[in-house]
Amino acid sequence: MTRPAETSSLGDRAAEALVEYREGRSDALTDFVREATPILWRTVRSQGVPRETADDVVQQTWAALVRHADSISEPQATLKWLLVTARRAAWESVRKHRTDDMRRTGLPDDDAETTTTLPDAAPGPEAELLRNERDRTLWDALRELPARCQELLRLVSLADRPDYKAISAAIGMPVGSIGATRGRCLAKLRTVLTERGETSWT
Amino acid sequence: MDMTEFDDVPGADAPLDASDAALLARVAELDDRLDPVPDGxxxxxxxxxxxxxxxxxxxxxxxxxxxxxxxxxxxxxxxxxxxxxxxxxxxxxxxxxxxxxxxxxxxxxxxxxxxxxxxxxxxxxxxxxxxxxxxxxxxxxxxxxxxxxxxxxxxxxxxxxxxxx
Structure with missing residues (x-):
């Protein structure tokens, strides 16, 4: 991810891009789309949306920003708006595909196990992409964490610290507890890694 | 998010340090490799x-x-x-x-x-x-x-x- 200005955060750049777009200049928004698409991708994929569908959900989130450009009252809330919109669209997509699947197979709703299964966790054979045992251990350890812990760590790993606020609000976590929650998720991840025999975490 | 189950995890309240940042960097790198943002x-x-x-x-x-x-x-x-x-x-x-x-x-x-x-x-x-x-x-x-x-x-x-x- 590129960070054009060390002093501004992703949230600041989102606000600038929106303001300029409203004034008829779209260059900043174009740059911002390129910069922030990865965090939207990660947000949508964290909800269990398959890759092909996630591609469309991310596109439609950006298209929605253009349609609602005039209705976002506080430009500083643009990043949060995008994350919330992407997340809701992802839920909607998961819900709809589940309904379609049920209709197709004619089976009654299954138990909780199927509803928590994340389809299509990786694009290809994982074994080939996990270069070594340490990667494998980390990947497995990550997936042992609660889903929202995984989501938080994935988003935080892509963000500048000032953006934690937008992220925490977007994923429905009290703003004041983001630091502690991130700390707990990291500590939990370390605990799992240690249990799996990794002694050096970095 | 109910994180109370982690309350007894050692180090949970520690501030983000260099080793946290390094671990997060590994998470980001692994995600990029296993679930890359599609080209284009x-x-x-x-x-x-x-x-x-x-x-x-x-x-x-x-x-x-x-x-x-x-x-x-x-x-x-x-x-x-x-x-x-x-x-x-x-x-x-x-x-x-x-x-x-x-x-x-x-x-x-x-x-x-x-x-x-x-x-x-x-x-x-x-x-x-x-x-x-x-x-x-x-x-x-x-x-x-x-x-x-x-x-x-x-x-x-x-x-x-x-x-x-």
Whole structure:
């Protein structure tokens, strides 16, 4: 991810891009789309949306920003708006595909196990992409964490610290507890890694 | 988020330090490798934003049959079939290698079948054709890259999401 200005955060750049777009200049928004698409991708994929569908959900989130450009009252809330919109669209997509699947197979709703299964966790054979045992251990350890812990760590790993606020609000976590929650998720991840025999975490 | 189960985890309240940052960097690197952002997604999104200004209704991409192990934007074009649905219209397209080098042929079928104007929109321009009475249409020699189909049906045209041809 590129960070054009060390002093501004992703949230600041989102606000600038929106303001300029409203004034008829779209260059900043174009740059911002390129910069922030990865965090939207990660947000949508964290909800269990398959890759092909996630591609469309991310596109439609950006298209929605253009349609609602005039209705976002506080430009500083643009990043949060995008994350919330992407997340809701992802839920909607998961819900709809589940309904379609049920209709197709004619089976009654299954138990909780199927509803928590994340389809299509990786694009290809994982074994080939996990270069070594340490990667494998980390990947497995990550997936042992609660889903929202995984989501938080994935988003935080892509963000500048000032953006934690937008992220925490977007994923429905009290703003004041983001630091502690991130700390707990990291500590939990370390605990799992240690249990799996990794002694050096970095 | 109920994190109370982690309250007894040692180090939970420690501030972010260099080793946290390094662990997060590993998480980001692993995600990039195992679940990379598809090539061209930002460009497709930008094109979708351009199209969003038009008064259209966007169809839903429903089924994509791609070669095993590939994803849309990275796949060499063999033959792919994609279905788009909308409450008024279903469009299925089959993509294959075009007759000119480096191009794609789009064979489309629409239901309900009728003669309609179909436009293929790309960032550099638009091509139009008509479907026949069986709802079929063909667009040959389409350059690769992001594109969206627009069908003039009813009062509001219907468009597909942006796909990578």
């Amino acid at each position: 997604l930002a460009e497709r999104a930008l094109f979708a934003m351009t199209l969003a200004g038009l008064e259209t209704e966007v169809m839903e991409l429903q089924v994509v049959e791609a070669p095993v192990g590939s994803v849309r934007s990275e796949a060499p074009v063999e033959t792919r079939t994609i279905t788009f649905t909308h409450e008024r219209l279903t469009v299925m397209i089959a993509l294959s290698v075009g007759s000119a080098a480096g191009t794609v042929r789009v064979d489309g079928w629409m239901a309900p079948a009728e003669v309609l104007q179909v436009e293929l929109r790309r960032p550099d321009g638009t091509r139009a054709t008509l479907s026949d009475a069986d709802g079929r249409f063909v667009l040959d020699d389409v350059p690769r890259g992001p594109a969206s189909l627009l069908v003039h049906q009813g009062e509001t045209p219907v468009t597909t999401p942006v796909i990578e041809l």
